[in-house]
Each structure stands twice: as C-alpha cells, then as structure tokens.
Amino acid sequence: MxxxxxxxxxxxxxxxxxxxxxxxxxxxxxxxxxxxxxxxxxxxxxxxxxxxxxxxxxxxxxxxxxxxxxxxxxxxxxxxxxxxxxxxxxxxxxxxxxxxxxxxxxxxxxxxxxxxxxxxxxxxxxxxxxxxxxxxxxxxxxxxxxxxxxxxxxxxxxxxxxxxxxxxxxxxxxxxxxxxxxxxxxxxxxxxxxxxxxxxxxxxxxxxxxxxxxxxxxxxxxxxxMWQTWQSRLWSRFFLLSVFVTHSLTVHERSNFYVTLGLDPTEFDQEVIRKTNETSARAFPTVLNTEHPDFFPRLNRCAQHNLAASAINEDKGPFKFLRKLPHYTAIFWNFFRLFLISPLDAELDRGTVR
Structure with a gap:
C-alpha cells in the first residue's frame, strides 16, 4: 500500500x-x-x-x-x-x-x-x-x-x-x-x-x-x-453468546484492519469464537454448539445489520433512530434464535467441545 x-x-x-x-x-x-x-x-x-x-x-x-x-x-x-x-x-x-x-x-x-x-x-x-x-x-x-x-x-x-x-x-x-x-x-x-x-x-x-x-x-x-445449578447453565449460555456476538460485530466493523494483516475477517472471527468456546468448556457447565448450521450464519447477520446501522449513523439524513430500529430489532431477533440453539453440556460432552 x-x-x-x-x-x-x-x-x-x-x-x-x-x-x-x-x-x-x-x-x-x-x-x-x-x-x-x-x-x-x-x-x-x-x-x-x-x-x-x-x-x-x-x-x-x-x-x-x-x-x-x-x-x-x-x-x-x-x-x-x-x-x-x-x-x-x-x-x-x-x-x-x-x-x-x-x-x-x-x-x-x-x-x-x-x-x-x-x-x-x-x-x-x-x-x-x-x-x-x-x-x-x-x-x-x-x-x-x-x-x-x-x-x-x-x-x-x-x-x-x-x-x-x-x-x-x-x-x-x-x-x-x-x-x-x-x-x-x-x-x-x-x-x-x-x-x-x-x-x-x-x-x-x-x-x-x-x-x-x-x-x-x-x-x-x-x-x-456458578457452575452446578440450572441458573449457571443459563448464565453461561447468555454470557458466551453476548461476548461472541460483540466480537463478531467488532471484527466486522474493523474489517480493514484484519484485511491489512492478511486475514479474512469472517474466518478470523469464527476461529477465535470456536477456540474460546472450546476453552470455556473447562470452566463453564454449558457451552454453545458452534457447529450448528445456523450458528455462524446468524452471527454474520448480526454483524451485517450492525454495519448497516452504523452506515445510517454516519450519514446526514433525518430520523436516524427510526431507520436504525429495524436493524437493531434484527440483531436482537438473531441473538434470541442463537440462544435457543441447544447447548453442549461441558461435563458430558467434553470430548465434543475440546
């Protein structure tokens, strides 16, 4: 360059x-x-x-x-x-x-x-x-x-x-x-x-x-x-998903940085999430099923809707919040659908997630 x-x-x-x-x-x-x-x-x-x-x-x-x-x-x-x-x-x-x-x-x-x-x-x-x-x-x-x-x-x-x-x-x-x-x-x-x-x-x-x-x-x-109750299983799923969605949104917002490093942002994002999910099985009672066919496509939709909302925020047109609302709603909906994907039991399925 x-x-x-x-x-x-x-x-x-x-x-x-x-x-x-x-x-x-x-x-x-x-x-x-x-x-x-x-x-x-x-x-x-x-x-x-x-x-x-x-x-x-x-x-x-x-x-x-x-x-x-x-x-x-x-x-x-x-x-x-x-x-x-x-x-x-x-x-x-x-x-x-x-x-x-x-x-x-x-x-x-x-x-x-x-x-x-x-x-x-x-x-x-x-x-x-x-x-x-x-x-x-x-x-x-x-x-x-x-x-x-x-x-x-x-x-x-x-x-x-x-x-x-x-x-x-x-x-x-x-x-x-x-x-x-x-x-x-x-x-x-x-x-x-x-x-x-x-x-x-x-x-x-x-x-x-x-x-x-x-x-x-x-x-x-x-x-x-924090790891032996049904509540801890729900919290584990929620925080794993929250961190992973945030990571996907952030990586795709900074895609130029990763491209400059010679990395494909989507592939990098997915590798980081898979490795973190595997590692978390050593601490959390439940981890996410990142191999589910809907998992990464829905994460990517969240990232794309966030980019669209960011683009609206940068322009000078009126009614920004109303124009961004459908994108924020879509992010929430995909988050909810991701949360409903059956998780993996880190104690029973340790061989699957490691």
Missing part, C-alpha cells in the same frame, strides 16, 4: 479521546466489593496461591520495552489502513485500562480482608496498566494518544454483580488470548503483513491474558452456584 499521509514525528502529541460512543465501546465497571471480600476460596486456594506466586515472578516484566523497530514510519499503510489500526489501538487501550481500574479498586477494597485476592488483583492491575500504557505509546507513533487520567473521571461506570464480572472477565481474557495468539501465529507465517512491531509482543501479551483467565476460572469453580 502507498502511504498518502505525512510521516509522524517522533513526538507524541496528546489528543482528546477520539472514540465514538456506541454499544461496542468498552465500558468501565464497578462491582459488589463486599461480596468479593467474602468469597470462600477454600476449594481453589492452592491453585490461586500457585498463580499468585507465578505473577509475582513477573516473567513478562522485560517483554514490553519499545525497541529500535519503532523508529519506522509506517510507510506501508495507506490512510484507510492507518485509521483502522489507530481505531484498533484506541479501543484496545480503553479495554485494558478498564480492566486496570476494576482490578485496582478490587485490590484496594479487599486489602486486609481477602488478602490473596487483594494481591492477585494488584498484580493483574499491574499487567493491565502495562498493556494500556504500551498501546497508548503505540498510538503516539501516529501523533495521537488518550488522556487516561481524564478518561478515568469522565466515563460512566456500570455496575455488574460479582457473578457477572467473573463470567465476563473470564471470557474477555480468554477471547483476548485467542485473538492475540492467532494473529501472532499468522504473522509468523506471513511476515510480509506485519506492518508494526507491536505484533511481536502479542505472544507475551497473550500469556498475561491466559493467566488472568485461569485466575477467573479458579474463582468461578470456587463457587458451586
């Missing part, structure tokens, strides 16, 4: 957050800190202690250092690809920073009350801050950056019950692992598509994501009500 923009200078110029708010914008969360302090961890305490020791060793502490490769000027990116990459960096940075704030507050609230969790969340906050800072510096290569301090004060915080936090953070970390490792392995085979040194760090990055997911798996399995 031919670069049609002037080369960025070596100095990062702070800019106002550019992100347009939408249903897919990463959110900031708070939870029931009292419930977290009172968690009975006896069933998983040994495993959690082992992971705490591993995190204290901080094997990745020297893996997020910018090197000489960052002096390149991204000459191989045209304007459209460059903006897609900036959007990817921006949303990823906000997502990592959101995790940092949640884990930091959990650590602060649990200190002296549930010390093993306080220590674990402190180290998880360290990892998320490291990721967010690294992404923000990468944005600086394009003369833009996020004011994370201002973002902390200006964004709305959404309350999630502790159980919802455990389900969603587990899935967020595991789907993050698969996103990073699939991109990393793809670029190992096709280095001609690696337009940024950032991707060299994805292997270390996904190790952090995987470890964080394992911690939340242990938290989930320490609470029998």
């Amino acid at each position: 031919v670069n049609t923009l002037p080369k960025p200078s070596a100095v990062s110029v702070p800019a106002e957050p550019m992100m347009k708010e939408s249903l897919l914008t990463p959110r900031f969360y708070i939870t029931d800190f009292e419930a977290a302090a009172n968690l009975d961890l006896s069933r998983q305490e040994e495993e959690l202690q082992a992971m705490l020791t591993e995190m204290k060793n901080d094997y990745n502490r020297d893996h997020f250092v910018r090197d000489a490769e960052y002096q390149q000027a991204f000459d191989n990116l045209d304007e459209e690809a460059r903006q897609a990459f900036i959007d990817y960096l921006e949303r990823s940075c906000v997502s990592e920073f959101s995790g940092f704030l949640l884990f930091k507050e959990l650590s602060r609230k649990l200190k002296g009350r549930n010390q093993i969790l306080a220590d674990i969340f402190h180290l998880m906050a360290r990892d998320e801050a490291r990721h967010a800072g690294f992404l923000n510096k990468a944005m600086g290569d394009f003369n833009v950056s996020l004011d994370l301090g201002r973002l902390t004060k200006s964004r709305t915080y959404t309350f999630f019950p502790l159980e919802w936090v455990i389900y969603t953070v587990y899935l967020s970390e595991k789907i993050g692992y698969w996103r990073y490792i699939i991109i990393f392995r793809h670029l190992e085979k096709h280095p001609e598509h690696q337009f940024s040194p950032l991707f060299n760090y994805f292997e270390s990055w996904c190790q952090d994501e995987n470890r964080h997911g394992d911690i939340f798996k242990a938290l989930l399995r320490s609470q029998p009500t």
Whole structure:
C-alpha cells in the first residue's frame, strides 16, 4: 500500500479521546466489593496461591520495552489502513485500562480482608496498566494518544454483580488470548503483513491474558452456584453468546484492519469464537454448539445489520433512530434464535467441545 499521509514525528502529541460512543465501546465497571471480600476460596486456594506466586515472578516484566523497530514510519499503510489500526489501538487501550481500574479498586477494597485476592488483583492491575500504557505509546507513533487520567473521571461506570464480572472477565481474557495468539501465529507465517512491531509482543501479551483467565476460572469453580445449578447453565449460555456476538460485530466493523494483516475477517472471527468456546468448556457447565448450521450464519447477520446501522449513523439524513430500529430489532431477533440453539453440556460432552 502507498502511504498518502505525512510521516509522524517522533513526538507524541496528546489528543482528546477520539472514540465514538456506541454499544461496542468498552465500558468501565464497578462491582459488589463486599461480596468479593467474602468469597470462600477454600476449594481453589492452592491453585490461586500457585498463580499468585507465578505473577509475582513477573516473567513478562522485560517483554514490553519499545525497541529500535519503532523508529519506522509506517510507510506501508495507506490512510484507510492507518485509521483502522489507530481505531484498533484506541479501543484496545480503553479495554485494558478498564480492566486496570476494576482490578485496582478490587485490590484496594479487599486489602486486609481477602488478602490473596487483594494481591492477585494488584498484580493483574499491574499487567493491565502495562498493556494500556504500551498501546497508548503505540498510538503516539501516529501523533495521537488518550488522556487516561481524564478518561478515568469522565466515563460512566456500570455496575455488574460479582457473578457477572467473573463470567465476563473470564471470557474477555480468554477471547483476548485467542485473538492475540492467532494473529501472532499468522504473522509468523506471513511476515510480509506485519506492518508494526507491536505484533511481536502479542505472544507475551497473550500469556498475561491466559493467566488472568485461569485466575477467573479458579474463582468461578470456587463457587458451586456458578457452575452446578440450572441458573449457571443459563448464565453461561447468555454470557458466551453476548461476548461472541460483540466480537463478531467488532471484527466486522474493523474489517480493514484484519484485511491489512492478511486475514479474512469472517474466518478470523469464527476461529477465535470456536477456540474460546472450546476453552470455556473447562470452566463453564454449558457451552454453545458452534457447529450448528445456523450458528455462524446468524452471527454474520448480526454483524451485517450492525454495519448497516452504523452506515445510517454516519450519514446526514433525518430520523436516524427510526431507520436504525429495524436493524437493531434484527440483531436482537438473531441473538434470541442463537440462544435457543441447544447447548453442549461441558461435563458430558467434553470430548465434543475440546
């Protein structure tokens, strides 16, 4: 691709957050800190202690250092690809920073009350801050950056019950692992598509994501009500589907970014979802039947309706909400039909989903 923009200078110029708010914008969360302090961890305490020791060793502490490769000027990116990459960096940075704030507050609230969790969340906050800072510096290569301090004060915080936090953070970390490792392995085979040194760090990055997911798996399995009841089976289906639909919508919104990497966005989306679903069978009582003939076609319909709604939002015509309503209704209807697909029992059908 031919670069049609002037080369960025070596100095990062702070800019106002550019992100347009939408249903897919990463959110900031708070939870029931009292419930977290009172968690009975006896069933998983040994495993959690082992992971705490591993995190204290901080094997990745020297893996997020910018090197000489960052002096390149991204000459191989045209304007459209460059903006897609900036959007990817921006949303990823906000997502990592959101995790940092949640884990930091959990650590602060649990200190002296549930010390093993306080220590674990402190180290998880360290990892998320490291990721967010690294992404923000990468944005600086394009003369833009996020004011994370201002973002902390200006964004709305959404309350999630502790159980919802455990389900969603587990899935967020595991789907993050698969996103990073699939991109990393793809670029190992096709280095001609690696337009940024950032991707060299994805292997270390996904190790952090995987470890964080394992911690939340242990938290989930320490609470029998989260995996041994009929309610937990419904919640597992709901959160798996919510995360997968969100992933499909986001990937197709950023399709230019994945095309620039030499990836087919739909194939990438499906591979990430399949792998995350398989991994979730080790934690959740129920997982989705991603091989059902309606599963991915309905996910793709959700993505296409979201793109159509986004296009309406960008134009200057009147009655935008009314014009978008049929698309939002279609997304909800396809979500509902996906939820009705018979799930797989992760305990009985483990061989099917792994």
